[in-house]
Amino acid sequence: MSTITTLTLVQQYITRYVLSTALILGSLGNFIAIIVFSQKKHRTNSCSIYLVAVSMFGLLSANLGIAPLVNALDHFNAINSSLVLCRVRGYTLQVTAMCFRYTLILMCVDRY
Numbered sequence: 001m002s003t004i005t006t007l008t009l010v011q012q013y014i015t016r017y018v019l020s021t022a023l024i025l026g027s028l029g030n031f032i033a034i035i036v037f038s039q040k041k042h043r044t045n046s047c048s049i050y051l052v053a054v055s056m057f058g059l060l061s062a063n064l065g066i067a068p069l070v071n072a073l074d075h076f077n078a079i080n081s082s083l084v085l086c087r088v089r090g091y092t093l094q095v096t097a098m099c100f101r102y103t104l105i106l107m108c109v110d111r112y
Contacts, residue, residue: 016073023066030059050107057100064093 033055042048068077068089079085 012073015069019066020070023062023070026062026066027059030055030062034059046110047107050103050110053103054100054107057096057103060096061093061100064089064096 034052036042037048037051037055068079071077072080079089
């Protein structure tokens with residue numbers, strides 16, 4: 001096997017196993033954080049509200065960013081065939097990632 005073929009296979013294995021594991025664990029962690037910090041006793045704390053927002057943005061970012069990569073290994077990705085859908089997906093991914101970061105910054109400023 002050539003080096004390029006080997007590197008391509010390594011990239012596919014990393015995408016298939018590492019990214020799918022990160023997606024599952026990240027989604028599970030974000031769901032648990034949303035459930036825990038949405039309870040009545042935590043709703044009065046401003047940090048809990050920020051953590052729920054961060055978890056929602058993290059969940060959206062992970063599912064918009066990682067899930068299509070893992071799915072594209074075995075299936076046809078219809079989003080890439082449409083220019084409008086591809087741009088909307090990319091824009092939405094960037095917006096959710098920036099909202100994730102800005103919410104973390106707001107949470108730090110609020111605690112200071």
